[in-house]
Amino acid sequence: MRYVTVLGATGSIGKSTLDVIRRHPDLFSVYGLVASTSIDAMIDSIREFKPKVVAMSSEKAAIEVLKRVKELQLPCEVLFGDDGVETLAGDGSADIVVGAIVGAAGLRPLIAAAKTGCIIALANKEALVMSGTIFFETAKKYGARVLPVDSEHSAIFQSLPFEVQENLGFCNLKSAHVDKILLTGSGGPFRDTPIKDLEFVDAKTAIAHPVWSMGPKISVDSATMMNKGLEFIEARYLFNADDGDIQVVIHPQSVIHSMVSYEDGAVMAQLGNPDMRTPIAVALGFPERISSGVNRLDFTKLSSLTFMEPDFSRYPCLKLAMQASKSGQSATTALNAANEVAVASFLESKIKFTDISCVVDTVLCSNTCKEPNSIDEVLSIDESARKRAIDYIGKLNG
Ligand code: NAD
Numbered sequence: 001m002r003y004v005t006v007l008g009a010t011g012s013i014g015k016s017t018l019d020v021i022r023r024h025p026d027l028f029s030v031y032g033l034v035a036s037t038s039i040d041a042m043i044d045s046i047r048e049f050k051p052k053v054v055a056m057s058s059e060k061a062a063i064e065v066l067k068r069v070k071e072l073q074l075p076c077e078v079l080f081g082d083d084g085v086e087t088l089a090g091d092g093s094a095d096i097v098v099g100a101i102v103g104a105a106g107l108r109p110l111i112a113a114a115k116t117g118c119i120i121a122l123a124n125k126e127a128l129v130m131s132g133t134i135f136f137e138t139a140k141k142y143g144a145r146v147l148p149v150d151s152e153h154s155a156i157f158q159s160l161p162f163e164v165q166e167n168l169g170f171c172n173l174k175s176a177h178v179d180k181i182l183l184t185g186s187g188g189p190f191r192d193t194p195i196k197d198l199e200f201v202d203a204k205t206a207i208a209h210p211v212w213s214m215g216p217k218i219s220v221d222s223a224t225m226m227n228k229g230l231e232f233i234e235a236r237y238l239f240n241a242d243d244g245d246i247q248v249v250i251h252p253q254s255v256i257h258s259m260v261s262y263e264d265g266a267v268m269a270q271l272g273n274p275d276m277r278t279p280i281a282v283a284l285g286f287p288e289r290i291s292s293g294v295n296r297l298d299f300t301k302l303s304s305l306t307f308m309e310p311d312f313s314r315y316p317c318l319k320l321a322m323q324a325s326k327s328g329q330s331a332t333t334a335l336n337a338a339n340e341v342a343v344a345s346f347l348e349s350k351i352k353f354t355d356i357s358c359v360v361d362t363v364l365c366s367n368t369c370k371e372p373n374s375i376d377e378v379l380s381i382d383e384s385a386r387k388r389a390i391d392y393i394g395k396l397n398g
């Protein structure tokens with residue numbers, strides 16, 4: 001039996017994770033659940049999965065969850081606030097910690113989890129974008145193992161040989177005879193929208209992804225292709241790759257989830273229906289394969305699979321992320337922070353869709369922070385970039 005803690009248990013990835021766990025009562029038991037404000041969803045999961053501990057980052061939500069837990073006489077401890085989340089993530093009782101909090105908020109709990117030497121099933125790409133080097137050094141020092149949940153990175157992971165899979169973060173792609181990692185992306189809902197119309201698209205259309213069903217932030221990131229930019233950076237750290245080792249390819253149908261091309265001309269790809277329960281099951285079950293509830297891919301019903309190069313004038317955020325990746329971890333942290341602020345503003349209809357890349361660009365141009373050597377330094381770069389993003393948005397609207 002493996003004990004699992006799910007950080008971000010009430011979100012899109014969190015719910016899919018619990019669905020995979022639900023199918024395997026003989027393999028997994030839920031130890032801990034973490035969320036921010038979703039009280040009803042948390043109570044439902046406490047009733048069903050009977051975790052020993054839960055934490056709510058919102059203290060107000062934690063008070064309500066505690067009240068309901070007492071009323072229902074559920075034997076579950078409730079921790080409060082960001083400190084409670086970090087305490088639960090780092091308490092060492094879980095064999096697997098699933099990192100599915102959205103954004104920079106996931107970083108500290110994941111570092112706390114890494115220090116327990118557990119398996120980290122990582123969906124929270126922002127944590128690696130901000131601190132890839134420090135994250136993997138911490139994991140190595142404490143004997144933690146990081147397994148990717150992001151579908152592209154899971155596909156790459158599944159297409160790589162065992163010795164690379166065993167050494168994520170420090171592997172040597174050249175000695176595995178890898179020529180290139182081909183990172184695929186659907187191109188989002190605005191792939192065919194005339195570029196001149198992009199400034200008028202609203203949040204509702206932006207979050208209606210044609211293929212994947214996801215949380216609001218990553219849905220907007222998919223529409224700008226910042227998501228692919230963040231994944232480019234994520235792939236660099238996971239697979240210890242250089243920028244030149246990774247090529248972004250648009251593949252609208254999202255049937256191929258990414259590929260690895262080898263020196264001898266062979267290309268290994270992982271295919272499947274676009275359902276996050278597959279990569280989640282790969283990470284939870286590794287090295288075994290376990291069932292996930294995902295429908296089988298029916299090749300006889302597939303339309304044609306198409307591929308194209310990304311157009312940076314349509315997707316300026318992708319270009320900015322690739323440039324930040326070259327600059328280093330200070331730039332990638334600033335990029336991520338500026339993007340989180342910009343996406344939140346766009347979702348509140350405070351800025352236009354096309355302003356997102358302007359906010360990120362402005363914040364990157366004014367980034368004078370040095371390379372971080374600790375998580376505190378990473379978080380201070382994040383804080384400073386958020387302030388500059390908020391200032392710039394204020395000027396846009398002023
Ligand atoms: P979501 O918005 O649906 O869920 C976010 C979860 O995090 C919720 O449970 C929320 O309560 C919790 N949360 C938010 N802020 C928190 C905080 N400060 N402290 C504790 N918990 C907090 O997001 P999602 O789509 O499930 O994405 C989660 C992460 O997984 C993101 O980093 C995203 O990039 C990544 N990811 C998602 C998908 C997908 O298909 N949804 C695919 C690949 C990667």
Ligand code: MG
Nearest residue numbers: 150151152231
């Ligand atoms: Mg992805």
